[in-house]
Amino acid sequence: MLSKKAKYAIKALLALADQNPSEPMRIEDVARREQIPRKFLEVILLALKNQGVLQSQKGKGGGYRLARDPKTILLGQIVRMFDGPLAPVPCASQTAYVRCTDCPDEAACGVHLAMKDVRDATARVLDQTSLASLRRRVHRNA
Amino acid sequence: MLSKKAKYAIKALLALADQNPSEPMRIEDVARREQIPRKFLEVILLALKNQGVLQSQKGKGGGYRLARDPKTILLGQIVRMFDGPLAPVPCASQTAYVRCTDCPDEAACGVHLAMKDVRDATARVLDQTSLASLRRRVHRNA
DNA sequence: GCTTTACTCTACTAGTCCGATAGGATATAT
DNA sequence: ATATATCCTATCGGACTAGTAGAGTAAAGC
Numbered sequence: 580m581l582s583k584k585a586k587y588a589i590k591a592l593l594a595l596a597d598q599n600p601s602e603p604m605r606i607e608d609v610a611r612r613e614q615i616p617r618k619f620l621e622v623i624l625l626a627l628k629n630q631g632v633l634q635s636q637k638g639k640g641g642g643y644r645l646a647r648d649p650k651t652i653l654l655g656q657i658v659r660m661f662d663g664p665l666a667p668v669p670c671a672s673q674t675a676y677v678r679c680t681d682c683p684d685e686a687a688c689g690v691h692l693a694m695k696d697v698r699d700a701t702a703r704v705l706d707q708t709s710l711a712s713l714r715r716r717v718h719r720n721a
Numbered sequence: 722m723l724s725k726k727a728k729y730a731i732k733a734l735l736a737l738a739d740q741n742p743s744e745p746m747r748i749e750d751v752a753r754r755e756q757i758p759r760k761f762l763e764v765i766l767l768a769l770k771n772q773g774v775l776q777s778q779k780g781k782g783g784g785y786r787l788a789r790d791p792k793t794i795l796l797g798q799i800v801r802m803f804d805g806p807l808a809p810v811p812c813a814s815q816t817a818y819v820r821c822t823d824c825p826d827e828a829a830c831g832v833h834l835a836m837k838d839v840r841d842a843t844a845r846v847l848d849q850t851s852l853a854s855l856r857r858r859v860h861r862n863a
Numbered sequence: 864g865c866t867t868t869a870c871t872c873t874a875c876t877a878g879t880c881c882g883a884t885a886g887g888a889t890a891t892a893t
Numbered sequence: 894a895t896a897t898a899t900c901c902t903a904t905c906g907g908a909c910t911a912g913t914a915g916a917g918t919a920a921a922g923c
Contacts, residue, residue, distance in 0.1 A: 581809035583911060586832050593831045605869070614823045619912050625871065638920030639868050654835055667723035681756045686862040689735045689855045690728050693796055696850070700842035708838070713831045720828040725882060747898070760884055767900065779899050780891030 585661040587615045588623050589654065589713075595633070596649045596714045603635070603642030623661075630660055649714065655706035665705065666698035673702065727803040729757045730765050731796065731855075737775070738791045738856050745777070745784030765803075772802055791856065797848035807847065808840035815844065 590613040598604045606624060610617040624643050627633045634646040645652070659665065659674065669677035670685060671694040678685075685691045732755040740746050748766060752759040766785050769775045776788040787794070801807060801816065811819035812827060813836040820827075827833045 580805075581832075581836060586810065589832050589835070607869085616912060618914080621870080622872090622912090628870090635870060636920080637868080637870050637918080638922090640921070641869050641919095643870085663722075668728065684863070687859050689859045690723075690731050692858050692862075693731070693847070693850055693855055694723060696846045697843055700846050701839055704838045704842050705835070708835055713835055716834050717829050717831045720834075721826070724880095749898090758883065761882070763899080764883090764901090770899090777899060778891085779889080779897080780893095781897050782892070783890090783898050785899090 581658070582662050583619075584623055585658050587613070587620060588627060588657050588661060590615065591620065591624060592627070592632070592645070592652065592657065592710055593714055593717065595643060595645050596710050598644065600644050603640075603644040605642040609643070626660065627657075630656075632657070645710075649710035650712075652710040653706055654704075654708045654710075654713065655702060658705055664698075665701045667694045671695040671698045673698070723800070724804050725761075726765055727800050729755070729762060730769060730799050730803060732757065733762065733766060734769070734774070734787070734791075734794065734799065734852055735856055735859065737785060737787050738852050740786065742786050745782075745786040747784040751785070768802065769799075772798075774799070787852075791853035792851050794852040795848055796846075796850045796852075796855065797844060800847055806840075807843045808836060810836045813837040813840045815840070 591609050594609050594612055595604055606617065606621055609615070609624070610620045615623075624633060624635075628635050628643070628646075631646055632652060633643045635641070635643050655665065664672040664675040666672035666675075668679075668690060669675065670679045670682065670688075670691050679688070679691075682688050682691065733751050736751050736754055737746055748759060748763055751757070751766070752762045757765075766775060766777075770777050770785070770788075773788055774794060775785045777783070777785050797807065806814040806817040808814035808817075810821075810832060811817065812821045812824065812830075812833050821830070821833075824830050824833065
């Protein structure tokens with residue numbers, strides 16, 4: 580299950596990707612446009628900034644903008660950031676592997692085998708979908 | 722994240738798939754072999770029985786056995802049963818679709834588009850992995 | 864340099880869900 | 894009858910989620 584944080588983060592990033600990078604967008608405006616509780620969005624955008632995905636500007640005329648080319652912002656990074664590893668079980672994670680204490684042999688564990696396939700399939704989607712490509716798809720259908 | 726219930730269910734089913742169907746396996750024995758808390762496993766096996774995946778026999782010599790050919794028991798069914806829909810968001814679910822109240826046009830929603838891809842990728846894995854095929858892979862690596 | 868504007872940060876809360884257990888009810892072989 | 898094993902519901906602590914409160918800090922513009 581995708582958390583609301585991750586969901587709102589993706590929506591907010593898409594909104595910021597539509598914005599002229601020279602003029603940042605205020606939290607307020609992102610919140611209204613994407614129907615996200617304002618205070619909640621604050622926390623989310625702050626986290627995105629601390630991870631180097633967004634840049635911020637304080638004071639009048641301030642707000643948030645993308646810190647990088649949207650082609651380099653991958654959904655995998657965003658989802659992992661808020662919801663943790665993509666793998667359904669820690670022993671199937673590539674980025675946050677943790678061995679099962681009870682499982683003597685992963686290669687012979689059905690859960691491990693199946694969940695590794697799931698994590699690979701999920702990662703193939705999310706690590707190949709950039710903010711730029713997702714934005715194109717959205718605009719194509721609008 | 723895969724719940725412990727779903728994880729234990731898969732392990733238990735694999736154990737039962739190794740068993741001669743003529744002699745059922747006791748909860749006790751499944752629990753010991755797979756390192757699952759006994760009382761917790763009771764609840765899980767009961768649910769599997771109520772969904773028609775297992776058959777049970779009470780009294781001496783009783784226990785659980787598979788109710789169907791393991792080729793027809795798909796991981797997708799098991800995971801959905803304990804953890805709900807595979808889709809990360811309800812609007813991307815095939816089996817339990819729920820429209821987003823806030824989203825006027827799904828085709829133009831980035832979250833929807835991306836999460837539909839994730840759900841399809843996950844379903845492709847889990848709905849094509851049967852208990853029989855998973856068991857073969859496990860034994861091949863053992 | 865003061866005021867307004869807008870982001871920054873930490874703490875907190877209500878509610879929900881998960882993993883696990885307790886304890887008795889029911890069915891069945893012998 | 895009695896031992897055996899599943900059936901079933903209630904319960905509980907702890908973790909996590911969604912969201913809020915409120916004070917702090919920095920920058921712009923007069």
